[in-house]
Amino acid sequence: MTIENFVKKFEEQLEDITPGTITPSTAFKELEEWDSMTNLVIIAMVDREYNKQITGNDLSTATTIQDLYNLINS
Amino acid sequence: MIFINGISYYLPEKKLSNRELNELFPDWSVEKIAAKTGIVERHIAAEDEFSSGMAVKAAQKLFKEYQISPDEIEFVLLCTQSPDYLLPTTACIVQDLLGIPTTVGAMDYNLGCSGYIYGLSTAKGLIQSGDVSNVLLLTSETYSKHLAENDKSVRTIFGDAASATLISRKRKGASIGKTSFGTDGKGAANLILKRGGARNINCDLTGSNEGKLFMNGAEIFTFTLKVVPAIVEDTLKKNELKLDNIDLFIFHQANKYMLEHLRMKMNIPEDKFYVHISHCGNTVSSTIPIALKAAEQEGYLKPGMTVMLTGFGVGYSWGASIIHY
Numbered sequence: 001m002t003i004e005n006f007v008k009k010f011e012e013q014l015e016d017i018t019p020g021t022i023t024p025s026t027a028f029k030e031l032e033e034w035d036s037m038t039n040l041v042i043i044a045m046v047d048r049e050y051n052k053q054i055t056g057n058d059l060s061t062a063t064t065i066q067d068l069y070n071l072i073n074s
Numbered sequence: 075m076i077f078i079n080g081i082s083y084y085l086p087e088k089k090l091s092n093r094e095l096n097e098l099f100p101d102w103s104v105e106k107i108a109a110k111t112g113i114v115e116r117h118i119a120a121e122d123e124f125s126s127g128m129a130v131k132a133a134q135k136l137f138k139e140y141q142i143s144p145d146e147i148e149f150v151l152l153c154t155q156s157p158d159y160l161l162p163t164t165a166c167i168v169q170d171l172l173g174i175p176t177t178v179g180a181m182d183y184n185l186g187c188s189g190y191i192y193g194l195s196t197a198k199g200l201i202q203s204g205d206v207s208n209v210l211l212l213t214s215e216t217y218s219k220h221l222a223e224n225d226k227s228v229r230t231i232f233g234d235a236a237s238a239t240l241i242s243r244k245r246k247g248a249s250i251g252k253t254s255f256g257t258d259g260k261g262a263a264n265l266i267l268k269r270g271g272a273r274n275i276n277c278d279l280t281g282s283n284e285g286k287l288f289m290n291g292a293e294i295f296t297f298t299l300k301v302v303p304a305i306v307e308d309t310l311k312k313n314e315l316k317l318d319n320i321d322l323f324i325f326h327q328a329n330k331y332m333l334e335h336l337r338m339k340m341n342i343p344e345d346k347f348y349v350h351i352s353h354c355g356n357t358v359s360s361t362i363p364i365a366l367k368a369a370e371q372e373g374y375l376k377p378g379m380t381v382m383l384t385g386f387g388v389g390y391s392w393g394a395s396i397i398h399y
Contacts, residue, residue: 015106035101036227037110037331039292043299044335053299056264056292 001049006069009049013041024066029059046072076198078397079246080140081367083237084132085117085354090233099226107230112330116233116355119216124158126167128236129214133172136210136238144173148206150180151197153189153359155388156216157182160270168212179206186265187326187387189213189359190237191395194383195253197241211239213359220267222286231329233355237363248381251396254309256301261390264290264297294387295332301392303340306384309394320346320396321379322369326386327351327361348374358387375399 001009003024011022014033021031028034039059046054050072062068092104092114108114119128129152136142152165165180174180185192190213197209214236221228241250268274269285279285302325310316323342325333330351337347350365357364362383369375379399386392 036291040295040331043292043295044331047299047335047339053296055296056290059292 003066003069006072007065009045010042010065010068013045014038022065024064024069026065027063028065028068029063042068075245075249076201077242077245078194078239078248078250079242079244080136080142080240081237081363081370082132082136082139083235083360083364083367084128084135085233085235086119086123086128088118088120089115090118090229091115092230095226095230098223098229102226102230110329110331111230111355112333112349112351113231113233113355114352116218116231117235118218119234123216125152125154125156125214125216125236126158126164126171128216128234129154129164129168129212129238130171132214132236132238133168133210133212136240137172140240142240145175146208147172147174147178147210149197149200149209150174150178150212151193151200151209152180152182152212152214153185153193154182154214155184155186155267155358156214156219164214165212174210185391186358186389187328187356187361188385188389188391188393190362191253191383191385191393192255192391193239193359194241194250194395194397195255195393198250198253201241201243207243209241211241213237213363215358215360217287217358220287222283225283225286227291228287228289231356233357235354235357235360235364237360237367239363248375248397248399251398252309252312253393253395254305254312256305256386256390256392258297258301258390261293261297264293264390265388297390298328298332298336298386299339301390302336302384302386305386305392305394306340306382309382309384309396313396315380315396317342319380320382322374322381323347323384324362324365324369324381325384326356327365328356328387359385
């Protein structure tokens with residue numbers, strides 16, 4: 001999956017967000033829509049799309065969408 | 075073979091609705107709570123209601139519904155992580171309250187969402203050993219008393235409940251197959267209550283969230299993604315079954331979002347995956363017996379059916395078992 005696709009998938013998981021808000025450099029935990037439930041939603045999306053199980057700690061360590069993308073592909 | 079000959083459960087009278095939660099946590103709408111957790115309401119133990127009393131109520135329902143006399147019980151196994159006291163054993167208090175003869179064995183064990191599976195296997199072992207013929211397995215939790223008022227991630231999910239199951243040598247209900255287990259104490263810190271044990275005995279944790287249940291939901295979710303598919307496979311193998319042979323899957327009812335993800339991950343058809351969470355929430359060790367009872371009452375369980383039960387959570391601890399109707 002390309003970074004563009006990942007950004008799109010990520011954005012799809014967030015409700016009520018204006019399309020195009022998310023970019024690779026978005027600090028996702030600073031988004032207004034980010035809360036404890038969003039953590040689960042993103043973990044589920046990565047599991048579904050990549051069959052990779054990222055941890056809550058991975059989400060804490062990553063700052064931007066690009067960080068998360070790199071981590072999944074590492 | 076050893077059999078499950080009856081299940082009953084008790085839910086406290088007081089309820090906590092999504093509307094009330096929305097008033098406490100305005101950023102989570104009534105609809106959002108329902109959509110994400112699958113829970114509409116949870117039952118909450120009264121201020122003066124504790125695990126012993128709830129377990130007694132569940133057992134009394136069981137005795138009445140299945141015409142069981144307290145004299146028939148030879149062992150009481152009680153699963154709780156919210157015992158009335160650190161000691162004495164809640165099962166001992168319950169023996170007396172239920173009028174079970176003093177010749178009975180009684181003990182508590184401390185497990186959460188995997189507790190019912192461990193209880194079934196332990197009861198089966200006790201009976202197979204030849205020591206006893208009838209075990210009363212109780213699960214009873216008042217997690218609500220462990221929760222911080224301002225912690226929405228746990229208050230939206232957990233509800234209080236107790237269940238009672240009769241496990242016997244004599245056949246009436248479903249037979250208990252082989253069980254698989256899993257344990258990983260590395261996850262201890264991700265679902266923990268620091269108050270109450272000896273480690274913090276001199277720390278005053280009252281008033282701070284440190285003294286309340288802590289749950290790292292993201293870590294718990296990742297843990298289930300890793301272990302649940304593996305133990306389902308392991309349990310199938312142990313019982314010489316294939317996924318297609320299972321007529322109904324009853325997983326620990328953690329929250330609907332997590333269950334739905336696990337179901338799709340494992341390609342389990344929707345009509346074979348029982349979800350029963352909307353009106354009681356995550357009742358910890360009671361979710362599986364409550365769901366089993368509800369599935370039976372709703373006509374999902376018929377003679378000849380094979381059911382897989384899977385529990386996973388705090389510890390980390392997990393397990394899965396097969397029962398045949």
